[in-house]
Amino acid sequence: MYTAETTDTADTAAATADTADAAGATALGQPLLSPADLGAFRLPNRVVMAPVTRARAAGDGLVPTAMHAAYYGQRASAGLIIAEGTWVGEQAIGFVNVPGIYTEEQVAAWRRVTGVVHALGGRIVLQLWHTGAASHPDHLGGRRPAGPSAINPRTRSFTSGGFKETVTPRAMTAADIAATVADFGAASENARRAGFDGVEIGGLGSFLIAQFLNPRLNHRTDAYGGDRAARRRLLLEIVDAAAVPWGGRGVGVRLGPYWTDGELFRADEETLADYDALVSALNDHPVAYLHLRGRDLAAPGEAPDAGEIARYRRRFDGPLIANNGYDRASANALIASGNADAVSFATHFIANPDLVTRFAMGRELAAGDRATYYTGGADGYVDYPISDWRDGLG
Template sequence: MTATTPTPTPTPTSPSAPHHQPLLRPMDLAGLRLPNRVVMAPLTRARAARDGLVPTPMHADYYGRRASAGLIITEATWVSRQAIGFADVPGIYSAEQVTAWRRVTDTVHALGGRIVMQLWHTGAASHPDHLGGRVPAGPSPVNPRTRSFTTTGFQETVTPRAMTPAEIAATVADYRAAAHNARQAGFDGVEIAALGTFLIAQFLNPRLNHRTDAYGGDRTRRRRLLLEIVDAVAEPWDGRCVGVRLGPYLAAGDLFRPDAATLADHDELVTALNDHPVAYLHLRGPDRPTPDARPDTAALARYRHRFHGPLNANNGFDRETANAAIEAGTADAVSFATHFIANPDLVTRFALSRDLATGDPTTYYGGGARGYVDHPVSTWQDNPGQQP
């Protein structure tokens, strides 16, 4: 009989041992006890009921299937009618929406999950088609030169009008009301979307914010809107459970490109967040130059050293690189977006080193169940050679 070499037993430091993967270690976040550090990132899927922008029963199914995530962050959600800038995205400003979201949170909680809501306002990146023909408002009358997804497809943005001080105050109040509604709907917290081409990022951006009042003129005044929103959103949550998502490296056209000045602005902004009730920072790192490149963790470390609370890293991570980032202390948790679309059981696949499925981009935005609630979970037969 020929002797065979026994399969080595994984050591405590081996990422192939599921219970020793840094991603699978529990942690405390915003007062929540997370069983693992695999976070579901916000994913706009455009499945809301068009009449009233209300979540449907499919939303409860979709999020419930992903309840094994350490934390679910919902798709970005409208804080008011004036915030709308993308077709078929749900809101959190009406009683009907609150009731429908309650079905979602009840489902996730019944399945052992935790879920926070991301709050969204598109500002100048909206389009008159979303606003009954009215011109969108932003920090200044500067066209952000991006596109808005409407019921007739993507359309180019227009030159907005500048928000008045009264409109800015009303917007802050809308965020406060949305945070209150999210708590009524049973969420475990909220996250403020302050990245991309949207309202808060527009105020932070010196290329779009030409104001000379208390909300523009220098980096301190440009970040005032975000900090006021943070304080307002924290009120219904008793000063806790509020995350902020930033994307200092996000390039979205000529007006939204990172450079030395905008990165320095974010240096000061991240430091300033320590003086406000921010439970965690959700940081989108740079895009990878090639599909096989590793995430730029040095870029994330720039802000890791400035923020005193937990950091959730995002963009381009897989199981190996996420485990490495947590083990190195670059991040406390890692969020995944497209991986969660086709892999509702992503935590299980990571834990058992199973292959990941790939989603169909043509089903990402809009439509029905296809590509939304029809992705199967993996089975033993899918990976018969895996190590238990």
């Protein structure tokens, strides 16, 4: 992880640089472009690249390729890159062509990616991912996936044969849970060896951690279910295990309290109260930042509701990254309000590798080709152009 300098001289120089950078951002009228300390990370701007699954890993080994290095290198001007969700082990797999971080071949390939990003002045962390019951036997050699309880999450898994409905999983045993926590810890150490600056725990969506947090899916009666404190135990144990390779300096945590997917994943007052308590509990663990996905926008062009983020800003003591539906104006407004320290962008970064420049210069954003999101190959991945200087100022 990138840490603040410790010497007086370095602190003075950094403070002077930050003052100058902040003045420049003010001159542009964009708090989003000012520097920030995000836990253990010093960011030159608050434009964060959100983790986006792009299904470009190579072969059965699920190894990142030279295209991954080019893709993330093109976006190294982001204040922080959060690389795509990456499997912590073979049992975690639930989507085709997504890379892993559990073999030496994968570690070596990721090292090339981080080397390029660092050479270009960027900062990059890796999101650690486990799909749990949202996987499919097609990914697991015909075996049923495992989840908190034997309850079908009623979602879909992207397989080599396309999207398929999930099946009823088997309930994880105590040994399964212990092995999963260990897998996250080992993956975090592998990420450190691969040159990442930290890791983020992927706890949103319809996947393993969110399944344990969900009272409609977690009917356990042991230490990992039965009430909200027990349901969040898996996540907290994973955070603690993942923090060990980084000297306890913390890891990022991504949550989606407003996530909606069918009948079993929906935001209501009960689940939101569970997330209130969870976010407060994170203060007692080594969490570098909290990355929150807001509610989906009701209509195109609608601005995100800042109150959704403010709800958790009041409960979490550390830095907060907001996500989902933001553009340049709404992101700047959110930072100016103090309700978030940074804003992450997913689809905007897909089609705009120079997103920070486009924000700074007021340039129009390009739209991505959704048909190429998961198709593999260079098209729609590393071939989006940067904007032309003649586009001028907005």
